[in-house]
Amino acid sequence: MRKVQLIRYDQTDTxxxxxxxxxxxxxxxFALGGLDTVTVYCADQFYLLAQTFMDTLNVxxxxxxxxxxxVLDLPEVDFPAAQRNIATGTVxxxxxxxxxxxxxxxxxxxxxxxxDTAEFGRVFMSRDGVLTFQxxxxxxxxxxxxxxxxxxxxxxxxxxxxxxxxxxxxxRAVVKGLSGTSSTATNAGSIAEYFIQTTSILNSLLHxxxxxxxxxxxxxxxxxxxxxxxVATKFLMLxxxxxxxLATIEIGETIAIEKTFPSGAGTTQLTQDLSVEGIxxxxxxxxxxxxxxxxxxxxxxxxxxxxDLLYGTLNTVNALG
Numbered sequence: 001m002r003k004v005q006l007i008r009y010d011q012t013d014t015x016x017x018x019x020x021x022x023x024x025x026x027x028x029x030f031a032l033g034g035l036d037t038v039t040v041y042c043a044d045q046f047y048l049l050a051q052t053f054m055d056t057l058n059v060x061x062x063x064x065x066x067x068x069x070x071v072l073d074l075p076e077v078d079f080p081a082a083q084r085n086i087a088t089g090t091v092x093x094x095x096x097x098x099x100x101x102x103x104x105x106x107x108x109x110x111x112x113x114x115x116d117t118a119e120f121g122r123v124f125m126s127r128d129g130v131l132t133f134q135x136x137x138x139x140x141x142x143x144x145x146x147x148x149x150x151x152x153x154x155x156x157x158x159x160x161x162x163x164x165x166x167x168x169x170x171x172r173a174v175v176k177g178l179s180g181t182s183s184t185a186t187n188a189g190s191i192a193e194y195f196i197q198t199t200s201i202l203n204s205l206l207h208x209x210x211x212x213x214x215x216x217x218x219x220x221x222x223x224x225x226x227x228x229x230x231v232a233t234k235f236l237m238l239x240x241x242x243x244x245x246l247a248t249i250e251i252g253e254t255i256a257i258e259k260t261f262p263s264g265a266g267t268t269q270l271t272q273d274l275s276v277e278g279i280x281x282x283x284x285x286x287x288x289x290x291x292x293x294x295x296x297x298x299x300x301x302x303x304x305x306x307x308d309l310l311y312g313t314l315n316t317v318n319a320l321g
Contacts, residue, residue: 004042005129006281008289010244018247018281020129022047044125045083049108052077057101064089064119067205068111068133077107079131086133091118091215094207098178117175117204120218124251127279134252136218137275137298142254144273146245148231149258155242159232159292160259166224172198173219175212178205183213190222227297228257228272235289246291251276254298274298 006019021044029037055076062070065088072079072086093099093114101110115123115133122134147154171190176182199219206212235243249255258271278294 004040006283008247010247011240016244016248017128019127020044020125045079045129045131046108046125049077049079049111049131050106052107054101054103054105054107054110056103057105059093059095059099059101061095062093064091064093064114064121064205065133065135067093067114068123071107071111072131074107083130085126085130087121087135089119089121089133090135091206091211092208093118093205094178096179096207098180099205099207113203114205117201118206118215120215122252122277126250127248132251144254144256145249146242147256147258148233150260151258154258155233155246156237157231157233157257158237159230160228160257161230162226162259163229164224164226166194167197168221168224168227169194169197170199170219170221172196173216174198174200174202175204175206175216175219176202177207177212178203179207181207181209181212183209183216185213185216185220187220187222190220194224225297226270228259228270228274228295230292230294231255231257232290232292234287235291236287243289249276249279249293251279255293255295257295272297 002023004019004021004023005017007015008018009015019042021042023040024043024047025041027039027041029039031037053076054071054074057071057074059067059070065086067089068086069084071077072081072084111123115121119136121136122132124132126132148157150156169190171187171194173185174182201215201219204212204215206215233246235246238246253276254273255276256271256273258269260267260269274295275298276293277296280292280294282290282292284290
């Protein structure tokens, strides 16, 4: 449980965290006739929450973010206030008897339940060790913080994942609160085309009927679409400025990826703006620093720019900022 930080220094010699956490285990390997080695296993602050269990919590009317703050403030949890970045939340959680949290409930599992059954936002530890809760994911006015392509005009990549899977379709969604209130949302056109594909949440902490209905509608994904699922690059391939940018990308930010494909006698490009949902740094003394970003689809809403041919029209992708 000694604190561990992995830090990279940028061009101005400013330290930037890649990871902050704690030592949770040592693995020794005694080699006959060779060098002994030790592997140090580390985990972020989610490890602490996963080891914490709550006493009975008689909940009151709160938004999703307020409920998370309540859990973190409990004396049996006592998560540091300086290591929190908790949004208010967009939904209201139940506060009648059915929603009372029983003694012995795991703190991390309950926080996950708040997000996964009610808010549908993000809960993660930032690279500098701050517990972060973001509200329900929708359109964003944030432009990409980095762009990747294979034509040499922006950051290059050497690994790219793409998916066009049928199980990405959800055309029937069922959400049920702990009080028994439920709602079912469907998309008839998608069902006719792709058969019934259902997601079901039976332990939602929502209790307002309209919010339960909104949640069911939010979970629908009626059409499959090709999507870049990950992009990877080696720092040895990048400029110093690109290295500094990629090292500080955080979960929830937007990146752009463009790939050129053969198309008949010519080529075509697939370009997507995607949200970063996972980050993997691999530091190897033989091959250097490598980073992979795992992505999800997002809708980018751009600021309206007067007289601009692309961004000068108010429509579904341009808006007043």
